[in-house]
Every structure is written in C-alpha cells, then in structure tokens.
C-alpha cells in the first residue's frame with residue numbers, strides 16, 4: 087500500500103519557494119488601500135469618502151468630526167475652498183461629479199455647536215508664538231492647538247472678533263458667529279493690540295521655543311530673506327512663515343507650517359520625514375457600471391438644506407476596488423482583500439516555531455486564477471497560495487491531513503487503477519487518449535464510449551492511458567511527488583512509443599503540457615475536426631455553459647467548446663462571468679478536500695449565475711454541480727449519449743476506476759483480472775455510507791478493519807448500543823468500525839470514524 | 851514521587867467489554883502520539899490484552915482538535 091510521509095516536527099529547513107520580493111511586488115498590485123480620487127486630490131487629505139458616507143446616513147455630527155480632522159475651521163474652509171476634489175470625482179466621467187464643497191458647508195453648519203477640547207488633554211512642553219493675523223495665521227494657530235502646543239497669538243486687532251474678521255470677513259453672519267464661538271473655545275492665548283515691529287519680535291522671541299509670523303509681518307520686517315516654500319520656513323531668521331492667496335492654500339500652507347513647527351520643537355531637521363503633503367494621483371480602480379445617479383441635487387436656496395445635503399452625499403458611490411472580492415467566494419469567505427491576505431499567507435510560511443494560523447486560507451484557494459483576470463492590476467492570489475504551499479512542503483511544515491486523501495487517491499489512480507495499452511491490433515499508436523482521473527471515476531461509460539469512438543475514427547491507432555496527470559500533487563504543493571509523477575508518465579508514454587496525447591480534460595491538458603511537454607490536443611479539438619459521432623444530441627432546454635479553470639486564458643478551447651455546443655443544437659443561456667472570468671467549481675486547488683465548507687460556498691456562487699442546467703467540459707465541474715443538486719452534464723455525455731447519473735461517493739469513485747479498467751482489459755485486450763472477493767458478507771446502513779463519504783473513509787478501509795477483526799478477534803462491545811467496535815491502523819490513520827454480527831459470516835456496518843493521532847498503551 | 855498529570859480521562863463505567871478476553875474495560879493509562887508530541891491520557895483499556903479504546907466522540911472531538919492544533923504548529 088503506497089503511503090505519503092507525514093511531516094516531521096523537529097526539522098528546521100529554510101528553502102524558500104517564494105521570495106519576499108516576489109510577494110512585495112505582488113502585494114503592491116492590490117490597490118484596495120489606495121485612497122479614493124477625491125481624497126488624493128485634497129491638499130488637506132480630507133477623508134471625503136467617509137465624510138460623505140456619514141452625511142448620507144444623516145450623521146452630521148460624525149461627518150463634522152471627520153471634516154475637523156482636516157481643518158480646525160470648517161466654516162471658513164468650506165466657504166472658500168476651491169475644491170480640487172470635485173474635478174477628480176469619478177462620477178465626472180459619467181455625468182456630474184459630487185458637489186463635495188456644498189456638502190461640506192452643510193456638514194459645517196449642521197454638525198452641531200463647536201466643542202471645546204478635553205481639559206484632560208496633556209499639552210506639549212515646547213511653546214509656540216504666532217505673530218500677525220489673516221487666513222494663514224488663523225489656520226496655523228488652529229493646527230498648533232490641535233497638536234497640543236501651548237500657543238500664543240500676538241495680533242494688532244483689539245479682540246478675537248477682529249482677529250477672525252481680518253481672516254474671514256467673507257463669512258455670512260450666522261457662519262461668522264458660529265466660527266467665532268469655535269475660535270473662542272480653542273485653547274489659545276491671545277495678546278491683542280500688538281504692533282509687530284523688529285523690536286517687538288526680538289523682545290517676544292526668547293520666551294518661545296518656536297516663533298511663527300504671518301506673511302505681512304514677515305515681508306515688512308525681512309523683505310530680502312528667503313523662505314523655503316515646501317517647509318514654510320526661513321532658515322536665516324529661524325522663523326516659520328507662509329502665505330495663502332486663498333482659503334485652501336492658506337489652510338494647506340498652515341498644515342505644512344505646523345509640521346515644520348513640530349520638527350523644530352523636537353530639534354529635528356524640518357526637511358525630513360514629511361510624508362505625502364501634496365495632492366497626488368490615486369491608483370484606485372472604481373467600477374462605474376453601477377453609478378446611476380449622475381445629476382447634482384439642486385439647492386433650492388443659496389446653500390444646501392440638511393435634506394438636500396443628505397441626498398447629494400448619497401450620490402457618492404464610495405469608490406472602492408473590490409473586483410476580485412465580488413467574484414471570488416474564497417476571498418468573500420475570509421473577508422480580506424488579497425493584498426492583505428496574500429501578505430499574511432506569505433508571512434505564515436516564514437514562521438519556524440509557533441502556530442501557522444494561515445494554513446487554512448492558504449489551502450482554501452482553488453488556485454483557479456479568476457482574480458488575476460478580474461483584478462484591474464492582475465493580482466495573482468493563486469501564485470501566492472501555490473508557492474506558499476510549496477514553501478511549507480519544502481520547510482517540512484505542511485500538514486499532510488488536508489491533502490492526504492487526495493494524494494492517496496492520486497496514487498491509487500496511478501497505481502492499482504492505472505492502465506496503459508496500445509489500441510488492440512497495434513503495437514505502436516499515433517495517438518493516446520488521456521481522459522483524466524476524474525472522468526474515469528465519475529463517468530466511466532462516457533470514457534469508454536469516447537475511447538471506442540476515437541479508435542474507430544482516427545487513423546494510426548489510439549492508445550489509452552487511465553491515470554492522473556499530476557494536478558493533484560501540483561495543487562498540494564508536493565513538488566517532489568509532482569516530479570516523480572512526471573517521470574512515471576514520461577516512462578509510460580515512452581513504452582507506448584510517445585504517441586500524441588489527446589486530453590479529455592482541460593486541466594490535464596494544461597498540467598501535461600507543463601510536465602511531459604509537447605503538443606497536447608483536447609478531445610474537443612479532435613471532435614471539432616472529425617465531426618460529432620452519430621446520435622450526438624444536446625438538451626432541448628437552454629443550458630448555462632461553465633468554462634473550466636483549466637481553459638482560462640485559452641480562447642481557442644473556449645471557442646471550440648462553443649462551436650461543438652452549437653453543432654449539438656444547444657442553446658446557451660446568458661451566463662455572467664463566463665470565459666476567462668469564470669469562477670471555479672470548487673474542486674480546483676484541492677479546496678474540496680482541505681476546506682469543504684469554503685468549497686461549497688464556491689460551488690454555490692458558481693451556480694448562482696444561472697437557473698438553467700449546467701454544461702461543463704471538465705468532469706470535476708460536472709460532479710461538483712451535480713452534488714449540489716443541479717442538473718449538470720458534461721459535453722462528452724451529450725456527445726456520446728451517456729448519462730453518468732447521480733454523483734458517486736468516494737468509494738464508488740475508486741470502484742468505478744477499477745471496474746472500468748477491468749472491463750476494458752477484458753473487452754478490448756481479453757485479459758482477465760484476478761477478482762478480489764470477500765469470503766464473508768458485508769452490508770452498510772445508509773447512515774454508515776453517509777458518514778464514510780463525509781469522513782473520507784473508503785470501503786477498502788472498512789474491509790481492512792473487518793479482515794483484521796476476523797483474524798485476531800479484537801473488538802469492544804458497547805453494552806448501551808449492542809455494537810461491536812474494531813479498529814486498525816492503516817498508514818497515517820486509525821480506522822474504527824462499529825458493526826453487528828448478523829450471522830457467522832455476515833456483518834452490518836453501522837458507523838465508521840478515524841483519527842490520525844496514534845493512541846498507545848502507557849506503562850506505569 | 852512524580853505527580854501523574856493526565857491530559858484527558860474517561861472512565862468506561864462498566865459499559866464496555868473486551869470481546870476477545872470477555873472482561874470489562876477499565877480506566878487505564880494510555881498515550882496520544884502525534885507529529886513527535888506525546889500526551890498522557892486515561893482511556894478504557896482491556897486489563898488482560900491491553901486493547902485501548904478511542905470512543906467516537908473522543909476521536910471527533912478532543913483528538914481532532916489536538917490534531918489540528920499540532921498540524922498547524
């Protein structure tokens with residue numbers, strides 16, 4: 087019996103199958119965290135999207151809090167901002183962009199009365215002076231107060247009202263009154279009626295750690311001195327200063343100046359560590375197809391009412407790039423955008439000691455490649471997950487449990503159930519038919535019909551190979567097994583004189599092209615060329631065509647399949663996300679073994695696309711859909727008039743493989759296979775069958791346990807249920823069977839279970 | 851004397867019998883071994899032949915969760 091080695095626990099290998107650079111460059115493709123276009127265009131970095139969301143929900147208080155993060159004086163700013171964000175709003179591409187400034191004005195007016203800062207706020211030690219008045223001085227004083235610097239404003243006006251009027255005299259009366267209240271609530275010291283002369287400056291300077299002056303004061307006192315405009319700093323005079331021709335530039339410059347103050351107060355070079363201070367172009371992608379509300383809400387009066395502002399804010403489509411998450415049920419399940427999930431999965435591979443908490447998501451991706459197609463930047467989650475799996479294998483950290491059943495199944499396909507023969511009557515054939523392990527397991531009759539058809543209509547002989555292409559170990563990340571499978575197949579092909587391979591499944595075709603190489607044709611290509619066999623007929627109802635992941639990016643195959651469907655007289659129902667955008671059926675990447683829950687969600691999502699019966703050209707897809715109770719047919723079933731019927735359980739799949747091999751050997755090559763017959767009767771209750779299928783226990787495992795029991799008589803009797811329980815360690819697991827002995831040589835299996843842990847007797 | 855710390859314990863309470871030896875199972879010493887880790891446990895054991903019984907609830911409950919935790923180490 088073949089066996090896969092369980093992983094060790096003490097080895098510490100470091101063989102990276104995926105480099106950090108590779109991951110970094112891939113993660114950088116995910117633009118989920120890019121800011122929306124409006125936000126990137128705002129010099130003050132207002133979180134426009136969040137503010138609009140709050141306003142659209144009628145929560146003006148929260149909207150104002152968000153707005154105040156960008157500016158200390160929301161009424162002043164919103165009254166005069168040039169709103170460069172508006173031109174960058176994505177809605178402009180379809181109609182009228184959002185009236186962001188008008189909403190801001192409403193937010194500033196309806197967001198509630200100004201609040202004083204908390205009295206418990208700890209203030210900074212260093213002190214700052216602001217000399218002068220005007221917009222820049224006003225905003226700078228506000229920014230410094232926000233940063234908790236003890237700040238004193240020296241101005242020539244007689245009171246706070248005069249100071250505000252000098253800066254923002256353009257405000258209407260109501261707004262002015264509100265903003266004055268806000269100014270007065272700020273934790274600022276004022277010294278009014280100061281004349282800013284050179285002597286006054288020299289006298290004031292020693293009392294403060296940093297001194298800032300308005301543009302007017304600066305040009306009057308130092309007409310010749312140079313100011314670094316990006317820093318708002320005059321190094322020669324050690325003064326922070328800045329200008330502002332309008333509200334927006336004054337507010338922006340005040341922000342830069344406040345950062346310079348921050349750096350100077352800490353004795354740091356003001357030129358360093360400044361971050362992104364200016365507007366930039368966002369790399370975000372937004373799907374505009376759902377943007378329908380393309381006209382601005384008109385204001386009945388001069389300004390928006392509360393309701394009008396709510397409606398206008400509601401037009402914001404909340405730009406986000408979620409293209410992959412919309413289409414992929416796996417990403418939806420883990421609720422993380424791929425840049426983050428991919429990074430976490432990579433980091434998981436780098437853990438030497440400790441929990442690998444991301445093993446589950448790493449093994450749940452179907453490696454289908456859909457995200458790479460739907461992502462505007464081609465993010466390739468499959469690459470990250472596949473290389474991470476290989477990495478876990480190479481460092482001996484990959485648990486065997488999630489994939490062992492599939493790997494054993496593959497070894498069964500390429501062992502006991504393997505068959506390679508030239509067409510009867512030929513010693514060497516021109517072709518070889520490779521139907522794929524799933525087709526043999528799920529639809530043996532169809533495979534047989536297809537093979538006989540190819541034999542009868544192709545010149546030069548068609549050899550047959552029943553086995554697995556190696557996709558299973560490829561998906562499991564078992565690269566060494568992949569290599570030995572490749573060698574095994576190469577060797578078997580050589581024995582047959584290296585005929586040209588005709589693959590029955592697009593995944594086999596892809597896998598074999600990569601492993602054994604050469605020109606590999608799909609059976610669909612052959613049938614397209616030689617024509618359909620007699621009696622081939624489609625369904626009389628429209629069907630939804632499901633494109634296989636194995637044919638992603640393969641326009642030729644997709645086209646040929648559609649042509650065959652047409653020749654069969656099939657009407658294809660409109661199915662969204664088809665062709666290259668097709669989702670996975672849930673079988674790919676061994677998700678169905680490692681994480682059946684996620685696999686089911688993936689299958690459901692694929693089925694949601696249509697109510698029609700599904701037509702596929704990969705047998706695994708046919709099986710997944712049928713398991714969910716949907717009418718599901720493989721193209722070859724229609725072509726050969728066969729019906730694989732209800733999906734087989736895991737034991738039946740193995741049985742089907744063996745039986746087909748036996749039948750073909752007998753019928754075509756007249757070879758007899760030794761019959762493995764039990765010398766006792768074994769029955770299963772329905773419950774036992776169901777438990778075995780969901781717990782991945784084969785009838786072969788149960789038979790092995792029963793054989794052992796019949797030999798050694800070891801079992802336990804449960805007095806409560808009257809059931810006998812026997813067990814046997816097979817490979818990496820212990821199997822338990824609960825049964826009744828109905829007669830001397832007859833048993834009924836009631837339940838079965840297994841565990842991987844070894845349980846042994848302990849002395850002492 | 852070393853303290854015998856047991857990770858898990860089940861008493862068969864006379865409800866289980868060894869079919870081979872025809873005696874009731876008793877609470878006995880056993881060990882879980884997986885991926886190089888070991889834990890002492892107490893399980894139903896045949897006092898004569900030493901057969902260790904792992905009930906279904908244990909296999910699908912505690913044993914499975916310990917397996918999973920160790921697999922992801």
Ligand code: SF4
Nearest residue numbers: 124175176402403405
């Ligand atoms: S739709 Fe909303 S989030 Fe998108 S750019 Fe326009 S205002 Fe910004």
Ligand code: SF4
Nearest residue numbers: 414452454455457467
């Ligand atoms: S399941 Fe497919 S679409 Fe989803 S992340 Fe994996 S490769 Fe991408």
Ligand SMILES: [Zn+2]
Nearest residue numbers: 868871896899
């Ligand atoms: Zn016994």
